[in-house]
Amino acid sequence: MSTVILASFLAYVVGFTVRRAGICLVRATAEIVARKPARTMIFVVDAMSVASLITIPAMLFFPNSVVTAASFVLTPWIITGALVYGIGIAVNNGCALGTMNALSGGKLSYGATIGGFLLGYLLTVNLPVSLPIPAQSYLTPNNPIASGVLILLLIVVIIIVGFRGSRAVHSGSAPQVAVRHFLSSTVSRDSIAIFTLGTASGLLYLIGGSWDYTSWMMHSMQGSNSGGPPALMSATAFMLIAGIVTATLLAGSFKYDAGHWRDYAVKFIGGLLMALGAAMIPGGNDTIILYSLPGLALHAVPALAMIVLGVLVVITIKKMLGNRGLLGFEANPQATTD
Numbered sequence: 001m002s003t004v005i006l007a008s009f010l011a012y013v014v015g016f017t018v019r020r021a022g023i024c025l026v027r028a029t030a031e032i033v034a035r036k037p038a039r040t041m042i043f044v045v046d047a048m049s050v051a052s053l054i055t056i057p058a059m060l061f062f063p064n065s066v067v068t069a070a071s072f073v074l075t076p077w078i079i080t081g082a083l084v085y086g087i088g089i090a091v092n093n094g095c096a097l098g099t100m101n102a103l104s105g106g107k108l109s110y111g112a113t114i115g116g117f118l119l120g121y122l123l124t125v126n127l128p129v130s131l132p133i134p135a136q137s138y139l140t141p142n143n144p145i146a147s148g149v150l151i152l153l154l155i156v157v158i159i160i161v162g163f164r165g166s167r168a169v170h171s172g173s174a175p176q177v178a179v180r181h182f183l184s185s186t187v188s189r190d191s192i193a194i195f196t197l198g199t200a201s202g203l204l205y206l207i208g209g210s211w212d213y214t215s216w217m218m219h220s221m222q223g224s225n226s227g228g229p230p231a232l233m234s235a236t237a238f239m240l241i242a243g244i245v246t247a248t249l250l251a252g253s254f255k256y257d258a259g260h261w262r263d264y265a266v267k268f269i270g271g272l273l274m275a276l277g278a279a280m281i282p283g284g285n286d287t288i289i290l291y292s293l294p295g296l297a298l299h300a301v302p303a304l305a306m307i308v309l310g311v312l313v314v315i316t317i318k319k320m321l322g323n324r325g326l327l328g329f330e331a332n333p334q335a336t337t338d
Helices: 002-018 025-033 039-061 076-092 096-104 108-126 144-167 175-183 186-208 213-225 231-251 261-280 285-292 300-324
Strands: none
Touching (some): 002 231, 025 076, 025 300, 039 144, 076 096, 096 108, 096 213, 108 213, 186 231, 213 231, 213 261, 285 300
């Protein structure tokens, strides 16, 4: 019971912080395409890096208790699924967590995304399709060569996080002045949010392994075929949503928006594609960023690259269409949900 309570608290923290420190790959890709500062992509790297600072040392020092994340054989199935998922979140104009952010903020059309999710997962459960094949990870911590690789990865992560933190403090200032400036700055609030998000995610990995929202959806829809989601996973999913809702209410950012019927149609299609893609990977961008990559799953890097490619394809099409739109697509690719 104490484990469930602790995991629930950490999931609540993730939900609360993810509203400010967004890790939505739609926004991250759109910022880069628009040649804006890659703020969200930096958030993605930071969250993954901070989580890795917790998971990698735990794997090295406690190899019999903390294992690497589930890896899968890199097949055309996973590559295609990642591409489909990327197209889905771009059509939807937000990832799984971004959808919950938008829905809790009053954008009712994102409820259709959940409907598309449900239908997509039901299709994957009932169709005679092949599931991803688990693969043995070569990064097993009790392997001497793999331990060296893990140490190098840990050093890289420390450098990334340290570089990020050093840029937030003005050089040449007295230490106490620099610290005061940092604590009162927008960069500080963003940094605190993303470091809190990464820390909570890393600890959740140690407690429950796969705890993310997308995995919970998949387990829930598989129902009796898989025994349903574990109690800990269900608790973390509900508390993550509670954290997002709390952050919305405290920020005073709720704004009722019924939307147009086309919005519902597009969001439904986006949710359907997201579910189909997530079943093929398996997992969504939240799974890859907060679980698979900190857990050193070997398929995660190419899967993440293909998700970004899928987003890029849809954003490019949206830009080509301009103000004409397509089934309610937003003409502005920067208008994302996180």
